[in-house]
Amino acid sequence: MSNVVLQIENLNKTYMLGKRPVQALSNLSMHVNQGEFIAIMGPSGSGKTTLLNVIGCIDKPTDGQVLLDGIDVAKMPENQLYKIRRDKMGFVFQTFNLLPYLNARENVELPMEGKIKSKSERKKRAKELLAMVGLSGREEHRPQRLSAGEQQRVAIARALANNPAFILADEPTGNLDSENKQEIIKLLAKLNLTQGTTIIMVTHDSQAANHTERILLLKDGKIIKEKEGLHLAKKNNKCPNCGANIKSTDDICPICKKPINAIEEPFSS
């Protein structure tokens, strides 16, 4: 039924800390369907970032397969990998990673340089993307003149520059206050709903994770648990609490009156 866009088989990643090997990923297998919004949770050092890096082709696994649309990228050479990163991946970092000497629009244009020849076309697209993340009128502002939340929006717009198949976000709300956290999660959820972009988000924040549709719990480089998130119910237009029909824009169930964004520890037990 669902279209699998990412298939991971027996993934291992061992780092060498001096002479001591550190197993960051251990025989990990998983798959991701087209248009899914996935959260990866787990304690610090459990391998979340490593997994995301391998998926995003910015790190290579020690062994195992990473099939993107059926093509194994695990052993691909760098001169092909950078094109996959450019064309298929959109990275959102915990520290935003905007270039401080470029304004918002120029930051968004960066990934387009290798793709879109026309300057004016790049400019136009960057403006559209900034409008999409709610930053119309702030195009010419440098990062230091934007709030943390706004900087992360610019980063999201930049991730969307080449219309990627995946958005890979490593703790995108880690440096934000609770209000901005909400905004960013909502923005990602909206993009997932409206653009159909597949999103894989690493997070420590269970509230944020709850807004996705599938939550994976990582420990010692393995997926040890999986759970559905609230986003799935929303996508299916069903209240997660009573099963009544809702609209995707609803925050409170019109039938049981319980908040759809109810905070619940995903892996409390």
Place this chain on the structure above:
Amino acid sequence: MGIVSRAIRNISRRKIRALLVIIALGFSMAIMISIPAGVIANQQAATTLATNLGNTITETGQTINQTLLQIDCSLSSDFAGFGFGPQNFTFVPGQGDRNGFSSGGSSGGSWIAGLDPSQFGGGTVSGRFGGGAFGGGQANPMNESLYTDISQIAGVAAVEPVLQASEGSNVTTSFMGRTFTRMVPDYTIEGIPLISGLIDNYPIVPTNITSGRTLQAGDSGVVVLSENNSAYFNAGVGDTISILDNTFKVVGIHGSSGVSDTIVLYMNLSDAQRITNNEGYITSLRVFATSSDVVSQVATDIQSLHPELTVTTGQERLNQLQSLQSAYDTALANAQASIAQTEVTAFEEIIVVITATSLIVLFVMLYTVRERTKEIGTLKAIGFSNATVMGQFILEGILLSLIAGVVGIAIGVVAAPTISGLILPSVNLFSSSSTPFARALNMPTVAASVNLELIALAFGAALLLGALGSLYPAWRAAKIRPAEAMKYE
């Protein structure tokens, strides 16, 4: 937003640092262009020297040939026998004049070493030059009656009495433990006999007239000035000037024949005797022999008749010329050897400066790359290729180096003479063993200047060194793992 404007923005990001780096690089580039500028200047100076010396030798030779029949007679100096005199020759390229100064000068007021400068192109270089007593004295005035005596010697075709006197100011110098007062002449008066039979047949009146006319038989109260005199008196043809409180009319200007007579003004002998209070006196006699076969016999006869005279023939002057020429040759050879040595040093220095410049670029760019690891990781994570990242940093290095190149050229244009003077060994024209005469000649100075060719070369070097110095840092940047973007700082 292309990689060029990004490079510019990156350089301007840390302004103070960029400024310091650009100044440092700019100075090394300034040195880089000042060195060849200095070498070129030295070569030009040597060429000028060679040309000047060559011209002097040629002119002297011509003069000798013209006057091979000529015998010069003057009274010996009191100073004869002294090794070398305080003669000082300043040799200024491009002007080509050489003034000889004579010591003494206490007797007779303005009397000066009295040989006709046209005799061997050596200015008022003393006629005793060839005799070892180089300079060191002055011709004493002698009685005009000698003229009659010598005219009667067999083989003498004509005799030309000459009176020469210089006007100027006295300068006292100490030289080898002795004090000399030498006169720095403003002009030299040369009185020549304006007698029709004489001036028509013998080279007596100036022939190289640039405006007006030369002196004619019977002229009185008129002068022919040199161009220097014309400037000194601020007078041209037709003007009236005052010489020793007597008025003279300028009838012509002579273009100096070579380096000899640039400050010599010509007038009638009787006028010269009158205004210098030397009635009945002359400073030298030019004797013209009937043929070259009899020249030496005539000279011997003059000498035996008047042992007090210094008698010089064309042949002797030829010998003088030859010794002069060998001194010139030594000077030239020394200059060339010295320039060759300078070129070697310049080459070594250029290598050092090139290395230093590339190293500055290398370290600055390495530092930049290290500092911007996360940024580079981010660029790679969002899809920049290794080649683009490398290009970005090479471009930054080139740009930095080009800006420094502009600064360096600006410094070079202003300070090339100073810089090249500081770091290039000076060119030594004369070895210690060379003659005092040669030592007295100064190397013509040509100021080092930065020409268009050097500017173009400097830009090329800036481009090349910028690229060279940033190659390794750019490669390091390209090797940065994109996962660095994920590092939390």
